Amino acid sequence: MDTQRTTPPKRRRGWRIVGWSALGLVGLLVLGVVGLMVFKPWAPRFVTTDPGPGGTRVTEAGVLGNYYPAAGSADAPAVLVLGGSEGGIDAWVDEQARALAGAGYHALALSYFGGPGQDHALHRVPLETFDAALDWLRGRPGVDGSRLAVLGTSKGGEAALLVGTRHPELNAVVANVPSTVAWQGLNLVEPWTMGSLGSSWTAGGVDVPFLRFPAAPPQGDLIHTHQAALDTLDQHGDARIDVGRIAGALLLVCGEADTMWPSCPMSRDVQARATGAATVELLAYPDAGHAASGVPAPVGEPLYGPLDALGGTPETNAAAREQSWSRTLTFLRDAFGS
Structure with a gap:
């Protein structure tokens, strides 16, 4: 007599339904993870703004940027314009280049990462990228190659100071809300790689000495993370940008209420060392x-x-921009002797 027990048909169907439901949930989870990895909703959306009136897109000699010739002026100075960690060519960076052209300077708004065909990480960006941009500017019709400047903001201010150390022939360096050190690289598209990143910059294929972010960043505004790293600077002195090699005129602009990083204390450190x-x-x-x-x-x-x-308010920042931009134009005019 067969005494083997069998599961009633209804119960078997119930388990099958549970099993298929579980597989369905796993499948949805996998699809969700794949979707997140593909679309990366947390990642910044890099913008490479099209050139405005009078401008042209440059895609040659290792240079990607928007170029604006000086309005009605031959043998005029030229300014290389650098944005920050937003990558590509943001609208406000393009606007700076257009405003400089309107003031009588040839201007190139440069994309050094995040643009078409460029790495999405601000990591190990060759400083030779900026060398190539300056060489390209020197070769433009109507550019007085003996009168050049670089203007950068935030990470672009960090880069502008590094460019100034490599090019003592520059008449002027304008570093807006800059850093006094070279920092670890950034990868906001794949943030889980941050701990393994090297320098933001390279020279001759070698990492520029840099300050690493803390392994356990403090909570709150990003200034706390940067400050925690700066508190260890005595142990990593080689990360300081060698601003003593800058030979041209230097303008630093900062906000005391900056919540990104301590731009004013770092600017004062640059000021003290730019001998x-x-x-x-x-x-x-x-x-x-x-x-x-x-x-x-x-x-x-x-x-x-x-x-x-x-940091700050729209009113206080707008007032600072009004004054600092006016002073920037006067500073450039004085530095160029024009």
Whole structure:
């Protein structure tokens, strides 16, 4: 007599339903993970702004940028314009280049990462990228190759100082809300790789000495993470940018209320060490933040509202930009002797 027990048909169907449901949930989870990895909703969306009126897109000799010749001027100076960790060519970076062209300077807004065909990480960017951009500018019709400057903001200010150390022939370096050190690289598209990244920059294929972010970053505004790293600077002195090699005029702009990083304390450190510069000027705005510099943004313009994103208020940042941009144009005119 067969005594083997069998599962009733209804119960077997119930388990099959549970099994298929579990597989379905696993499948949905896998699809969700794949979707997140493909679309990366946390990642920044890099923008490479099309050139505005009078500008042209440059894609040659290792240079990607928007070029604006000086309005109605031959043998005019040229300015290399660098944005920050937003990558590509943001609208406000392009606007700076256009405003400089309107002021009588040839201007190139450069994309050094995040643009078409470029790495999405601000990691091991060759400083030769900026060398190539300066060489390209020197070769433009109407550019006085003996009168060149670099203007950079945030990570672009860090880069501008590094460029100045490599090019003592530059008439001027403008470093807006800059860093006094070279930092570890950034990869906001794949943030899980951050701990293994090297320097933001290389020279001759070798990492520029850099300051690493803390393994356990403090909570709150990013300034706390940067400050925690800067607190260890005595142990990593080689990360300091050798600003004593800058020979041209140097302008530093910062906001005391900056919540991105301590741009004013770092600017003062640069000011104290830039002993070889022709002149050093620091514009520090007590109530402004990371948006203390750049082309003025009047009330009602799209750029006005976000001015307080990294410290200060729209009003205080707008006032700082109004004053610092005017001073930047005067500073460049004096440095170029024109």
